[in-house]
Structures are given as C-alpha cells and as structure tokens.
Amino acid sequence: xxxxxxxxxxxxxxxxxxxxxxxxxxxxxxxxxxxxxxxxxxxxxxxxxxxxxxxxxxxxxxxxxxxxxxxxxxxxxxxxxxxxxxxxxxxx
Numbered sequence: 001x002x003x004x005x006x007x008x009x010x011x012x013x014x015x016x017x018x019x020x021x022x023x024x025x026x027x028x029x030x031x032x033x034x035x036x037x038x039x040x041x042x043x044x045x046x047x048x049x050x051x052x053x054x055x056x057x058x059x060x061x062x063x064x065x066x067x068x069x070x071x072x073x074x075x076x077x078x079x080x081x082x083x084x085x086x087x088x089x090x091x092x
Contacts (some may be wrong), residue, residue: 002043004056011063013037015083018073024082031060 004010017033018025025033035045035056049055064081067073074084 002041002047004040004044004047004059005038007059007063009038010034010059011067014060014063014067015072018081018083022082024076024080027057027061027064027079027081030064030081031057034060 005013013034014030017030017037021029031054040056045054045056047055049058064073068075071084073081076082
C-alpha cells in the first residue's frame with residue numbers, strides 16, 4: 001500500500017484549490033487538483049480502496065465532510081463544492 005499525505009495536508013490542499021475557484025469545483029476536479037498540488041505519483045492517485053474508488057478519492061470525501069461540518073466549505077450543486085463565504089473559525 002502506498003502512503004498518502006496526512007489529513008491536514010489533504011485538507012490544506014483542498015482548501016487552497018477551492019480558494020482559487022470562487023465558483024466552486026466538481027468533486028473529481030478537486031481530487032485531481034489536490035493530487036497535482038501535492039505532487040502525488042500515479043501510483044498514489046490510482047491506489048484502489050474498494051471497487052473502482054481510489055483511496056485518494058475516499059480520503060478527500062472525508063476531508064470534504066469534515067470541512068462542511070466545520071463550516072469552511074459548502075455544497076452548491078451536485079458534487080460541486082466551494083469555500084463558505086464566512087467560514088467559521090476553527091481555533092480549537
């Protein structure tokens with residue numbers, strides 16, 4: 001099994017990607033842009049978790065869930081996400 005970046009690195013990259021796209025991005029666009037930003041190898045990108053879903057896709061889905069609960073991102077359409085206009089502070 002190949003190693004992927006930790007949760008904080010994935011979350012930070014996801015937020016950075018969304019910050020550059022004020023109109024939001026589709027889930028697959030987020031996944032691809034995060035992989036590019038983090039310089040992930042093809043092996044890291046394509047590692048399958050179950051069925052045809054990659055481990056990266058699975059982990060980023062959880063990062064979106066946590067960020068949505070924290071109020072930092074919002075879903076604005078089918079599989080489309082963007083930064084929240086007034087993100088809640090996450091200082092502990």
